[in-house]
Amino acid sequence: MLTFTGFNMYYTTSDTIVLGGASQTLPGASTTSGFVVTAPTTTRSGAVTLTVNAVPSLNNSNSNTVEYNTEIDVTNSDSDLWNDDRNLHVWRSNDNQTGANRGYFAGSSDPEYPAMAQNAGVLYASWSNYATSSVFRIANNEDYVFATHRIASSYDPLEQTDIAYGNRPGVIYNANTYGNGLWNYAGAGGIVVWDANANGADNVSTGNGYEVEYLYHDRRLMQFTGQRLAYQGDNIHAAYFDTETKALKYWYTANGGNVGYSARWINIDGGYDAHDGDYQERYGRDEWTGASITNIAVANGASVVLNQIIMTDSDGINYRAPVAGVVDIAIALGARISGTNTTNNQSILFSVRTSTNRVVDVAGSSRSAAAGEFCAIDTTPTNNFPVIAYYDITNRTVKIARATAVNPAAAQWNLQTVMSLGDLNYNFSGKYISMKVDTLGYVHLAFYRNSTGDLIYMKSTNNPTNGATAYTFGPSVIVDAAGSVGIWADITLVNNRPWISYLDSSYTYSFDGLKVAYYDPAFEAEIGDAAGEPDTRDGWEYMNAALVYEVENVRTSIEPDGGANFWGVALGYSSSDFYRIAYYVD
Structure with missing residues (x-):
């Protein structure tokens, strides 16, 4: 059920309201100050247009650059781009588990x-x-x-x-x-x-x-x-x-x-470390003796020469560098040189790096x-x-x-x-x-700024193809700063325009914890930024997803x-x- 309030809202039952492309006539119980309708199953996200006595509402067609069409709230710093446009956002979130487009992934209990x-x-x-x-x-x-x-x-x-x-x-x-x-x-x-x-x-x-x-x-x-x-x-x-x-x-x-x-x-x-280049590794003995490392003769990261003693075990066996290079100690003093099995139980002791080619x-x-x-x-x-x-x-x-x-x-x-x-x-x-x-x-980038709790977006201003040319970027854009928002951000593109999902940390473990932000050039109202580019907050929309699950x-x-x-x-x-x-x- 959807409730609409305002003025001059009703004349006869021939009046209509369009909800994201789905049209219906107003119920007889409507008044000039409002009405209640049920959204048809064909309702989609989009503009809301009310037609009373053959006169359509102008909210979504008038100029948003004119001051009297804005709805800035001086008590809300996040309202600087609010206007009188009326749009409906439609979500489906349910328990359907048949066919395609199910409400959750089958079998995903306690993911x-x-x-x-x-x-x-x-x-x-x-x-x-x-x-x-x-x-x-x-x-x-x-x-x-x-x-x-x-x-x-x-x-x-x-x-x-x-x-x-x-x-x-x-x-x-x-x-x-x-x-x-x-x-x-x-x-x-x-x-x-x-x-x-x-x-x-x-x-x-x-x-x-x-x-x-x-x-x-x-x-x-x-x-x-x-x-x-x-x-x-x-x-x-x-x-x-x-x-x-x-x-x-x-x-x-x-x-x-x-x-x-x-x-x-x-x-x-x-x-x-040693494994991010060419290296050789040294293992303990392939037998179960209960021996452990009793002495490590060199510091981790030290340069060693061929056959230099690196460590000694409790049986008096010395373990030497198999090659000259930089040593990386893997085992701790007092640790066993082998596992608990009786075969194939050597444990790695140390590595010696000979290059940093990776x-x-x-x-x-x-x-x-x-x-x-x-x-x-x-x-x-x-x-x-x-x-x-x-x-x-x-x-x-x-x-x-x-x-x-x-x-x-x-x-x-x-x-x-x-x-x-x-x-x-x-x-x-x-x-x-x-x-x-x-x-x-x-x-296109989306990320969290942890000092302010904001969702940030950036888009490169160039598109090199060779990998050698650096990407260039304009200023970052604070897309959403309402509370602490932006952790677990994920970005996708629809017709090369950004859509971002993320969490509202103030509402996690409630039905309102998931948010989405997207850019639509049709929403742009300000003059001075690059038209058709998500380079400022102008043209961005964000909302909490309408859910009935935590x-x-x-x-x-x-x-x-x-x-x-x-x-x-x-x-x-x-x-x-x-x-x-x-x-x-x-």
Whole structure:
């Protein structure tokens, strides 16, 4: 039921109201000061037009640059662009679980780390479930079958999922396992990309996968976080954060290649260690003696020579450098040199690095000491080169890494800062960053500024195709500053125009916790900014999604309709029961 109030609202039952393109006559109980109608099922988001005695309302057709058509509230600093236009926003959020466009992803009970992607109008989701120590993926038009939609499982929970769609869906996740103390490749988990064309993933009980980087090198659980995935046809690109070195990393494979595990990742920015270049590793003995490390003779990061003693165990066995280089100590003083199994139980002791050939700009000035805690990845439309946007932890700002090849080596990456030092949002910006490159090659960014609790947007003013030319940006735009807003931002594009989903932190764990912002040039009213460009707040609209389910403090997702559905964009959010979908009907 919709209630409308005002003046001169009714003359006869021949009067009409149009709700986003759906017209109906007014009920007999209407008065000149208002009426109540039921929205027809054909109602869509759009302009509201009332026609009384054959005279249509002028709200949506008069000039918004004229002062008497504005509705600025001096008590509300967020009202500077309010006007007398009347528009209806229609949402569908329900429990439907039949056919297509369901209200939630079937089987997504108690989801952890959910994510959503879209292809040809079909939505795909991934999530982790702690109760079953499994990762799942499913489409929103599929019935759930445990054995079909579980793509990976292990003895400990699998975490941090992201999903992307190229020629098929793929899911990246963190197999956060260590083999009961068996810190070697045969026992420890790490980052895995599930794909139907991949071989069976090592060290995961079930599921195919490409092994990205494993945990045994540094003997650290939850070493990797914030994984993001991008598919371009059969090319798979991944970006993630290494908590051990505080570094942003990148990984690539060609779908179906099924190459064995090796150190192929690129250290983009932040710190680095022995495994971010050429190295040799030293393991404990392949036998169960109960021996432990009693002496470590060199400091971590020290330069060592061939055969130099690095450490000694309780049986008096010395472990020497297999090559000259820089040592990286993995095991702690007093730790066992092997796991609890009786065979194949060597644990990694240390590594010696002989080069930094997988570290970007290692001798240059573009790197930061710590970077990549939040990141996003996409590819350019012309050459399909990867682009990564990320949070620079050291300088508390936004950076971009640009590649000059589809499968770039370290020397084929370029780093840049996004904002100028004079930008008012330069500092404390970049957490929860999301990025899309549009079909013309322009970069669109959405991120959170944690000092003010604002949602920030930026678009590049150029669209280079070679990866060597730096992106340029105008001033950042504060899209939403009403309360504390912008965490878990996700951006998509509709006709190359930005749409952003994000959380309203003041209302998480209520029905009003999910928000969406979008740019429409038809909403522009101010004079002086670039017409048709989202370069100021002019032309932006934001709202709380109309839901009847609780919104948890979990990552949001937004996807456009790539088919012929009733909705224009769909928002994925985690509720207290399922990974749910809110459809914006337009």
